[in-house]
Amino acid sequence: MSGLRVVPAYRHGRERLYVCREDGGNVAWYDRETGRVNLLAEDGRDDVLRALKPFLTGPVTVGPPPVPTPAELARLALHPDDDLAPNRPGEALLVALDRDPGPAHRLRPDPRRRALLAEETAGLALDGLEGAGWHTLHSVALPGGDRIHHLAIGPGGLFAVHALYARRCRVLVADPMVTLGRREAEPLLRRLRAAADRASYALTAEVRPLLVLVGPAEVSVTAGPRGVRVLRDDELAGLARLGGVLKPADVEALHGMARDRNTWLRV
Incomplete structure (x- = not known):
């Protein structure tokens, strides 16, 4: 030749x-x-x-070229419109702001932009875990209008991640309530657990809820939240140290299932 x-x-x-x-x-x-x-x-x-x-x-x-795994074959067969992997952090908010940017002059900042900043900050940190064997999907839509901000899949397991903008705020976590500064408390942890349960049902694997506080001044947890992990955004890199839950082949298989939009239609 x-x-x-x-x-x-x-x-x-x-x-x-x-x-x-x-x-x-x-x-x-x-x-x-x-x-x-x-x-x-x-x-x-x-x-x-x-x-x-x-x-x-x-x-x-x-x-010779390696034989494709079942997860790789499923990914190759996935229609681009059904593939969630290309989603950017805050994808749903980016689309909403593009369609309706809101008034040019506002007395108060658009809360969607603060929420977007939180998702982008957490998403960037989670994407940085790829070298440690993790995959992250962003803006996973659930039936009924709910959404998982980020789904992290790696050696340490699966996490349904909710990013909360808390810049310079004192945060009080008293299960199931979360209070930002002087705002009214919200039962956020209850909603996080519900979203993680729906993800567990869709993927037939345990998905744990994770609350990420972006830029808080102070965090107080009155009691350990039941089943919910609470981290600051600068602590997300620590997930790379977790392991022993999923093997690489399991991570790839679950990622292949989770990135298919059709997986989430019946949860």
């Missing part, structure tokens, strides 16, 4: 180097992140490695 050329391309944010024949057909590709050369035909192994030699960094594994 001669006349091979190497063509760089990007898939899902990762660089791949494709090895092509003169007619444009692919014979192999090199994934730098995994250090693997995937051969479509074993008889061209030496020619492929010769073409890739200037691009190889460190030791590589050479062999």
